[in-house]
Amino acid sequence: ILPQHVAPNELTKANGLVESGTFVAILLGTIFGTYYITQNVGPEIISIAVLVLAVLGYVSSRFIPISAANEPNLAFTYNIYTSTKNVFSALNSQTESVGKSVLGISWFWLIGAIVLTTLPNYVKHVMGGNELVVTSALVVFSLSIAIGSLLCEKLSRSRIELGIVPFGAILITLFLYLLSTEPAILSYGVQIDELLTLKQVLNTGDMRWHFVWMAGIGIASGFYTVPLYALIQQRTEEACRSRVIAANNVLNALFMVCSAILSIVTLSILEWSISELLLLLAGLNLLISLYIYTKVPEFFLRFIIYxxxxxxxxxxxxxxxxxxxxxxxxxxxxxxxxxxxxxxxxxxxxxxxxxxxxxxxxxxxxxxxxxxxxxxxxxxxxxxxxxxxxxxxxxxxxxxxxxxxxxxxxxxxxxxxxxxxxxxxxxxxxxxxxxxxxxxxxxxxxxxxxxxxxxxxxxxxxxxxxxxxxxxxxxxxxxxxxxxxxxxxxxxxxxxxxxx
Structure with missing residues (x-):
């Protein structure tokens, strides 16, 4: 509904705000959820907290301006298979740039899901950090995505600038590679009997670079996703925009399921290290990006022009x-x-x-x-x-x-x-x-x-x-x-x- 409420030259800024707000919310939910569960407050208190959040979400939604239906005569069906088929049919009817943008966003969610779920173990086994270090890493990663999303509007000069998308993809590949090659705490010659505090981690060798690479991935992710969301909203036909967004969300969920499968196969079955999984992600991200830019040369052309x-x-x-x-x-x-x-x-x-x-x-x-x-x-x-x-x-x-x-x-x-x-x-x-x-x-x-x-x-x-x-x-x-x-x-x- 953003295109119905903001001017075309405000789409990038609006999506940047939505993206940054999303990841700040994910961050807060992760921090407070982890805190209350570790405090053993009991399932009753946690259930009440979840219900209160649900009510607050509903009340907040009442303040969203009314958005007229772009296709008021569209028939609704409770058949999940038919509905899903219809939303993907709407996606297939769009231009290739829209389709590949949806693919790019879904791929980002796969990377994001893997990074967020493996971050605690990465901090523990590679950085040797305790729970506070894990929380700090989550803060760095999530806030960096928010910062990158807001910076995107400035770099785009208040317009949809596709040239930033390849730039973001290149940086994601680079920082994933750097994060995967960062040595573990034992490589610095430090023997630990218990997990290190945040201060100890930052004072051990060059361990602070782990945080720098995490921040780089987050900022680059903002550069990568915000223009893609704005492009989908701008270039999709009004009559089927909601269905295209729905198809995007379904595909995002499928890719997040794939992220879980990839993590299980590599970490549990093949017994890879987290660093090896991140290195694999860096290589796959490069290949996926090249595929998208080959199919839609406009992205790469805008990058050269930018x-x-x-x-x-x-x-x-x-x-x-x-x-x-x-x-x-x-x-x-x-x-x-x-x-x-x-x-x-x-x-x-x-x-x-x-x-x-x-x-x-x-x-x-x-x-x-x-x-x-x-x-x-x-x-x-x-x-x-x-x-x-x-x-x-x-x-x-x-x-x-x-x-x-x-x-x-x-x-x-x-x-x-x-x-x-x-x-x-x-x-x-x-x-x-x-x-x-x-x-x-x-x-x-x-x-x-x-x-x-x-x-x-x-x-x-x-x-x-x-x-x-x-x-x-x-x-x-x-x-x-x-x-x-x-x-x-x-x-x-x-x-x-x-x-x-």
Whole structure:
């Protein structure tokens, strides 16, 4: 119900709050539950406490705003098999990005369940810690997930940024590996007759690194899951969103059952150590991540764009609200560098299919990247009329499917940093498929390592400021080449005034 109560640009923040609240609640339940059971207060008191929590949960639910049914005529059935089949049918009808996001979230719950259930034994047998150390480890892990979930909104710049998902997956693999290779307390030459206190553990060798790796897994988990939840909510059809979420929850539960089976097989039957199980998880996480990013290249593409736009440049975006949240539109922009399309994609909440000059599209070094981005190759009409015609056919098909298409009407990179004349191909596109045109101006890229001003060189140590200014959509009947060029130039003047 979050998409019904928050704005699209608040989905990541809302999911971050839900995720952080969830794991703080799990933490509190684990701590207080363990405490009261170890105090031998008796089943009566514990039962009363559970019932009180249930009542508080019900009372809290009464404060949730009313959410209208997206599919009020949907038939309800008490048949568990039929209901489960229906929710998975709804999931199968969605795009592959939604399906693989559900798979990714379920895989996270498998990892989380194993880490949480093995943590007490890990602390006892590897770190040599007592119950307080176990509680401290739970606090570190759970609060780190909460922190990572809240940080995700900042790193995403209040939008759904899929580029953070591979980043989180890489970090989870890394920290699981580091946690699995941390030596046990006996490796430090310490002989113990009884379990160590928290202070003793922290003062023994480099044992504090165990906590650092746990915190790393937690923070990375927040980076990994929050965008996936937000993506499911955003890209799922409203009429079956609840059923898709239900399918996600069912699959989460199945993966958690699998986590228990995996733990039993490895720890009890095969008699592996906990460290070996964590190492196996690190390897499996890497394989699962590669599978998801191979099936849905958008995740990896956004990761590349995120690294480029955030780590190599300081990007300032304005007017991105003008990019339609749904429906077809054409994005037109000035052409300054070879990576212009990446910066426009970084500013867009939706995928954009760019038209790319065929020789560059098919170049051995870049073909895989443009294919991943579902770019549309276009060649000269004189050199290859068939490829030229096919490019316009592909653009028309994409627009008819409600996609965003990006073009650079200048037809070439600028040689002097100025905006050249716009060619009439844009008019041909709009005449065939009348849709709105969104003008975009790119600033700050002239003189970069990707422009024609200088030869290839290493990026400057100081972050370069790049601006992506998005103007208001232009109606199809006013989308003339000269008019669109003037709109782009107006955005350039606006950017200059802001800098002054």
């Amino acid at each position: 690294i480029l736009a955030i780590c190599m440049y300081r990007v300032k975006t304005r007017g991105e609200i003008n990019i339609p949240e749904e429906g077809a539109a054409v994005i037109v922009a000035n052409h300054v560098s070879f990576v212009d399309w990446m910066f426009i994609l970084a500013a867009s909440p939706r995928p954009i299919r760019f038209m790319v000059f065929a020789p560059i599209y098919y170049s051995p070094a870049l073909h895989w990247l443009f294919k991943m981005a579902k770019a549309i190759p276009i060649d000269s009409e004189k050199a290859n009329p068939e490829a030229f015609k096919k490019a316009f056919d592909d653009v028309a098909e994409a627009l008819e499917r409600g996609e965003l298409v990006g073009i650079f009407p200048e037809g070439k990179l600028t040689g002097d940093g100025c905006v050249d004349m716009f060619r009439r191909g844009i008019e041909r596109i709009i005449e065939r498929t009348p849709v709105a045109v969104v003008p975009v101006h790119l600033g700050g890229l002239w003189g970069s390592m990707f422009s024609r001003k200088t030869k290839w060189q290493l990026p400057r140590l100081k972050w370069s400021l790049v601006s992506v200014s998005v103007g208001e959509p232009v109606a199809a009947n006013k989308a003339k080449a000269d008019n669109l060029r003037e709109r782009v130039l107006d955005l350039k003047l606006l950017y200059s005034k802001d800098n002054d």
